[in-house]
Amino acid sequence: MSEELFITKSVIIRDSKIIKNGKPFFKADPDASLSEFLKTIYKEEHLKYPKFFKMDSLSKLVYLGVELLTEGNIPDKKTALVFANSVSSLETDEAYAGTMGEFPSPSLFVYTLPNIMLGEISIRHQLKSENIFLISEEFDPTIYLDYTKALFQQKKTDNVLCGWVNLHNNEYDVFLWQIARSGRTDFNEEELKKLYLPTHE
């Protein structure tokens, strides 16, 4: 028997904009570079987390997204992380490869795995929980639905934080949402697609 699950909150970071729970939340200068955009959010949100400045851009995006989504607080330390993207860590892979000619950079190499962002979230929020990072060609609601359903069915968790987090050639697409046993929005393919591509901007 599968139980009913709900989407409780969501955040999108895309095209120099932030959408929170389906509503426009923040709009930055569309001509600003990615790193300027990231710094602007960090400042606007009054965040104080020095580790932020050591992260690669992909992890910075996720860190900021999770802060916005959770307002800096994930009370359930067993909240599972179910993440995916299509380009893995290719942006940082290419940056690291650029250092291989002279001095291969250990600080870049460490970010050449997509699940490093799960480590960053876990450290920030002290989550010693279930983690998985999957790769799919495009945003695919079914893999989140199936993996999350199994986590709940097997009683491995009561809360899940999901993410679709892409960055390549400075183009980024971040969609984060939380799943729980109660809430207003049903956790299904249709609702996820609606949240991922809002039409009423």
Place this chain on the structure above:
Amino acid sequence: MSRNYLLSDSIISPIGFSTEENLKAIRNSESALKFQNNSRFFKNGYFAGLINDLIIDERFGEIGNPTDYTKLEKLIILAIQQVLKTHPDLNIAQTGLVISTTKGNIDQLGKTQFPSDRLFLWKMAKIIADFFGFRMKPIVVSNACISGALAIKTANDFIETGKFSNAIVAAGDLVSEFVLSGFQSFQAISPEPCRPFSKDRQGVSLGEAAAAVLIGPDTSNSVDKIEYIDAITANDANHISGPSRTGEGLYQSISRLLQQNKVEASQINYLSAHGTATIYNDEMEAIAFHRAGLENVPVNSFKGYYGHTLGTSALIESILTKHSLLDNELFASHNFTESGTSKDLNVIENHQGKDLKIALKTASGFGGCNLAMLLKKESL
């Protein structure tokens, strides 16, 4: 709830092009780790387990055109081909494909022999799926060095939710200049073949390999079958590139797994560890195993045979654990000299026969990830 089993399998490595050949090499204490002198990052050479391109192309030529596929694609296809050959009746339309890899075709970065989209892990998976005509979209797990076992868990879970009726889990990673230079930049590469859990260990050796296993319900009349019980992951929440000093995440994954499945530490007959042979990793594992009450359980690392094969390692080790259980056979932890962790473990020093029923497989990786998985022999 239907139970899933580890059915036919395949290992393609420098010490053999089938599971049988690999088991034979291990029984003869052969290692894939050989002196290599082909990297500009190692002026004085290094030790790694590499698979000769000519041999791959010769084998692959029997089933496809070697120039159409990258080295890694060929290795993974060869592994899957062997598994499918033993199940000619498998309905490929309802069979899932779950692929584990950390870096995929990263050796092709900056090269032009193949279209650049082959660097995308989903594209590599699609090429492999299309080779066999899998109908469902392949799933790719890329979660550092726990990926191989996490892919088994994913396959099991997707069968449970009804997405697949069964699934091929396949894994592959290469020893590329990319990965070699990265590990070297951490000064993590051992100047001699790696020595997991030993006092004189000096770091990892890398290896390349592919593997595949069919996961699903077992409808055969086999006397013994290996059941997938459960797997749990836990993050250290401590450091992105270094293991936790207290083994927290690994300990959490093991203790939650045992508790949830009502298994006592004393019921575990064999522990297949990660054992990369870095100072900190092996120490972390020893601490976690002690905290979980596993200090007397016979334990080995297969890294001395293969080196660290990254996204393949936990899948190969799960397959070898399956065969240990089936054959009541414990394999020596290759290259082990004397205990070198602050907490002693019961490291297997010589191959030996032992009645085995329940095994625990563990893995840990960058990003602070850890995984523990239980496998159990069911006998009719």
